[in-house]
Amino acid sequence: xxxxxxxxxxxxxxxxxxxxxxxxxxxxxxxxxxxxxxxxxxxxxxxxxxxxxxxxxxxxxxxxxxxxxxxxxxxxxxxxxxxxxxxxxxxxxxxxxxxxxxxxxxxxxxxxxxxxxxxxxxxxxxxxxxxxxxxxxxxxxxxxxxxxxxxxxxxxxxxxxxxxxxxxxxxxxxxxxxxxxxxxxxxxxxxxxxxxxxxxxxxxxxxxxxxxxxxxxxxxxxxxxxxxxxxxxxxxxxxxxxxxxxxxxxxxxxxxxxxxxxxxxxxxxxxxxxxxxxxxxxxxxxxxxxxxxxxxxxxxxxxxxxxxxxxxxxxxxxxxxxxx
Numbered sequence: 283x284x285x286x287x288x289x290x291x292x293x294x295x296x297x298x299x300x301x302x303x304x305x306x307x308x309x310x311x312x313x314x315x316x317x318x319x320x321x322x323x324x325x326x327x328x329x330x331x332x333x334x335x336x337x338x339x340x341x342x343x344x345x346x347x348x349x350x351x352x353x354x355x356x357x358x359x360x361x362x363x364x365x366x367x368x369x370x371x372x373x374x375x376x377x378x379x380x381x382x383x384x385x386x387x388x389x390x391x392x393x394x395x396x397x398x399x400x401x402x403x404x405x406x407x408x409x410x411x412x413x414x415x416x417x418x419x420x421x422x423x424x425x426x427x428x429x430x431x432x433x434x435x436x437x438x439x440x441x442x443x444x445x446x447x448x449x450x451x452x453x454x455x456x457x458x459x460x461x462x463x464x465x466x467x468x469x470x471x472x473x474x475x476x477x478x479x480x481x482x483x484x485x486x487x488x489x490x491x492x493x494x495x496x497x498x499x500x501x502x503x504x505x506x507x508x509x510x511x512x513x514x515x516x517x518x519x520x521x522x523x524x525x526x527x528x529x530x531x532x533x534x535x536x537x538x539x540x541x542x543x544x545x546x547x548x549x550x551x552x553x554x555x556x557x558x559x560x561x562x563x564x565x566x567x568x569x570x571x572x573x574x575x576x577x578x579x580x581x582x583x584x585x586x587x588x589x590x591x592x593x594x595x596x597x598x599x600x601x602x603x604x605x606x
Contacts, residue, residue: 310507315344315515316366318351319540321472323370323496324552325392327536329522338518344511352451353470355424357499361386367504368515372397372426373494373567374574379424380597381575381588385502387599390516391567392523393496394557396488398427400434401469403459404482408466411438411487417465418446420455427452427468429574429583430492436581459483472543475550494574495560495567505599516603523558563600571597 315335319326329335335346349366351357357369358379369386371379376388402408408417411434421428435441448455448464456473458464460481469477469485477483498519505512526533534548541548560567575590584590 311342312344312367312504312508312511314347315339315368315511316347316349317368317515318349318357318360318366318370320351320353320357320370321537321541322353322395322397322470323392324533324537324556325519325523325526325558326370327540328526328533329519331536331539332522332525334518334521335515338514352453353422353425355422356451358384358386358424361499361501364501364503367501369499371497371499372429373497373563373571374429374578375425375494376497376499377571377575377590377594377597378429378578378584381584381590381593386499386597387502387505388497388499388563388571388597389505389512389599389602390498390519391495391560391563392498392519392558394560395471395496396490396493396555397471397474397496397551398430398493399469399474399485399489400431400487401459401467401474401477401483402465402486403462404484406465406484406486409486411435411440414466415440415444416446418448418463420448420450420458420464420467422452422455422468422470423447423449425452425470426494427470429494429578430489431468432581432583433492433574433577434487434489436577441581471551471555472537472541472547475547475555476543479544479546479550491570492574494570495563497563497567509602513602520561520603523561526558562603563598568594568598 319330330348351370354371354375357371360366361369362384421431450458452470452473455467456477459467500512534552537548572591572594578584579590
């Protein structure tokens with residue numbers, strides 16, 4: 283082979299490599315980032331309404347797509363199917379999903395809520411957990427209210443076998459309770475606050491400590507391929523969280539625009555039962571998730587051979603957000 287031919291071949295190889303590399307880089311950048319919004323995640327609604335992510339990623343030519351999640355179970359289904367990249371759940375629900383093979387990482391705290399309790403009607407004779415024995419209870423499996431119910435039953439020596447679970451999404455559970463189709467409901471705000479204020483429903487068992495944190499999760503593949511984008515999404519989430527802290531009227535406006543609920547209901551959820559002063563999955567959040575997992579294991583929901591602490595460690599990726 284002549285020297286000229288060798289040089290030509292080398293030049294072609296370099297050019298081909300550069301073109302190939304350029305194509306790979308272009309393919310690596312997603313055209314769209316898909317996130318969920320949820321009425322149990324007030325920050326997500328502010329983020330969506332303000333168009334903050336759209337502004338952040340416009341310069342990259344990346345579009346933002348929004349999908350509503352009606353509960354942690356739906357957010358986790360969407361994540362598992364790859365139809366969203368980021369999803370809002372309770373920490374305990376994320377843990378159970380991870381144990382069951384859902385490839386997610388928990389990266390951010392959007393709230394410290396008391397978003398669940400055990401609820402019955404204003405005229406019901408149910409006043410304590412033990413009264414649920416033999417009763418029909420509306421519940422959404424794979425969510426914090428479900429896990430809250432399991433732990434509550436466990437605390438008085440009962441299990442789900444002692445009740446009749448009626449599997450419904452959260453809004454339908456509230457409707458079933460008010461209509462009298464079930465005796466009790468493992469509630470979730472804002473539907474729970476609505477049932478209290480509009481229908482006189484009673485929260486007959488509350489335990490704020492057993493409500494696990496509001497956690498933002500990301501698909502493992504997305505995090506692995508685009509850690510820089512994950513950092514940027516979280517940074518913009520932080521902007522929305524801090525704006526909400528400083529501007530309650532905006533937070534409430536976004537919430538009411540999505541839910542069409544009254545001032546009293548909005549204030550009950552946002553002011554009385556939701557704290558958004560945290561952002562990092564630190565020791566307290568980690569322990570809350572761990573304790574929920576251990577309680578579920580004791581209740582037989584999680585298999586005995588599962589190393590819950592190891593799964594918690596694998597679930598949490600807290601390095602993508604700075605502390606307050």
